[in-house]
Amino acid sequence: MARTPTTTDVFNAVAEASRRDLLDALGSGEATVGELAERLGLSQPTVSKHLGVLRAVGVVHVRVDGKHRWYRLNGPALKPIHDWVRTFERTWNTRLDRLDDLLAELHSQEKKQS
Amino acid sequence: MARTPTTTDVFNAVAEASRRDLLDALGSGEATVGELAERLGLSQPTVSKHLGVLRAVGVVHVRVDGKHRWYRLNGPALKPIHDWVRTFERTWNTRLDRLDDLLAELHSQEKKQS
DNA sequence: ACATCATATTCCCATATGGGAATGTGTCAA
DNA sequence: TTGACACATTCCCATATGGGAATATGATGT
Incomplete structure (x- = not known):
């Protein structure tokens, strides 16, 4: 087999740095292919292809407007x-460690009650 | 150019589902190549190679012990x-949604307890 | 020294990639 | 209709992939 296709899921789609850059750029609102190409310094076909991948996994949506195509972010697809x-956050985040402690405490109280 | 190598960064390393599975399996603690291979139903060479990629980007560490090799998770590499x-969390999580998530999590934890 | 066990490495191949260049498609304006 | 514009698509190629099979490495026990 070969490598998992980029359109398989969001993980693969977002592995490419240029595509993360595109999503970052779309964070500030809708944008056109040309705008994105200029902002990121990429060629138009390159941007179109990357957006195609991002669209395939549902992380961007398109709105057709005359000869323009407005792409916008669909954040929930990144969830x-x-x-x-x-699930690995506890290995570096102390704030969540405290949440774990809180949960553990709640659980021990539940045990006492039941 | 070709696709970005898997060892370029954590994003690429983690794009492959089998490697995410490996990290999930290591979440419960250290494990041996053989153990992981059996748990995930993968061949030994396949596991070794995947672990090599994960090690290259620093998301796992190894401890040599005789003829065994204990791999362990290095969570912070996922940060x-x-x-x-x-940075996109706001697109799907309002403050109230977060509270819902917390409550849901508490409930699922309760179920696990009882 | 030897056999065995646990891993790593190499060789193989079908498959997909990202980017450049060129071309196709659809829309608008005159 | 014709041209210009905004994108999408196609063709090309060097490159890396994941997995299977086979083999190498290295430590342990006898």
Whole structure:
């Protein structure tokens, strides 16, 4: 087999740095292919192809307007990544460690009650 | 150019589902190549190679012990992913949604307890 | 020294990649 | 209709992939 296609899921789509840059750029609102190409210093076909990948996994949506195409971010499509990486957050985030402590405390209280 | 090598950064390393599975498996503690291979139903060379990629980007560490090799998770190496995806969190998580998530989590934890 | 166990490494191949260049498609204005 | 514009698509190629099979490495026990 070969490497997992970029359009398989959000993880693969977002692995490419240029595509993360595109999403970052779209964070401030809708944008046109040309605008994005100029902002990121990429060629138009390159941007179009990257946006195609991002659209395939649902992380961007398009709005057609005459000869323009307005791309916009669809944040919730990134949630799987957030949810996955969040399960490891306790290994570096002390604030969440405290949340764990709180949960543990709640659980011990539950045990006492039941 | 070709696709960005898997050992370029954590984003690329973690794009492959099998490697995420490996990290999930290591979440419960150290493990041996053989153990991981059996748990995930992968061949030994496949696991070794995946672990090599994960080690290259620093998301796992190894401890040599005789003819065994104990791999362990190095969570903080995942922080760049967390930091990046977190900038989009507002697009799906309002403050109230977060409270819902917390409550849901508490409930699922309760179920696990009882 | 030897056999065995646990891993790592190499060789193989079908497959997909990202980027450049060129071309296709659809829209608008005159 | 014709041209200009904004994008999408196609064709090209060097490059890396993941997995299977085979082999190498290295430590342990006898």
